[in-house]
Amino acid sequence: SSELTQDPVASVSLGQTVTITCLGDNLRTFSANWYQQKPGQAPTLVISNNNNRPSGVPARFSGSASGKGAFLTITGAQAEDEADYYCNSRDNTEHLVLFGGGTKLTVL
């Protein structure tokens, strides 16, 4: 089956832009979603279907996809954006949901 790969760590200076990447062969076919998780809290959806931002999510969060990659971009990162970020999608051949391993974002 497929898998989703994320870099385990990333960092960004306050007010700067960072892009977090998720790679997987299935992303050529199926869309990706992104979740933010802060310590001790449940994940929250920040991007669905590659590039849709749910109501209430700040506009500095955006998503895109190309080939076998999906990308979460934070433009003008804030201190409160320091969190773990997970991508997810579905498998090519089964009704199987996949999660990436997560990226721990530090805002410097």
Place this chain on the structure above:
Amino acid sequence: QVHLHESGPGQVSSLETLSLTCTVSDASMSSHFWSWIRQSPGKGLEWLGSIYYSGSTNYNPALKSRVTISVDTSKNQFSLSLTSMTSADTAVYYCARGITSSWYAFDPWGQGLLVSVSS
């Protein structure tokens, strides 16, 4: 605004069956998928399975022989059963709703329930 809340035991014994319930508040269960996801301490997220409000299910193949998800729309609840629990199943268990445009995009999530397995 829909709210989800997990309930069940915080500890089970090794080889026992875990039973959890997710109660859905302030929304109908109709036309949505409902899912269970877990997170081992300090680790990433693992999808366990999903159920449509009508009762059709998808399960993680890695756990398929051990997992059963059921739904009771009259009570606005869905449930997880996980048999033969071991220490590897110690995790925070979340329930979540699939959004209308994607059954595998989860929003919202419950607050999570930590389940420990004792030997």
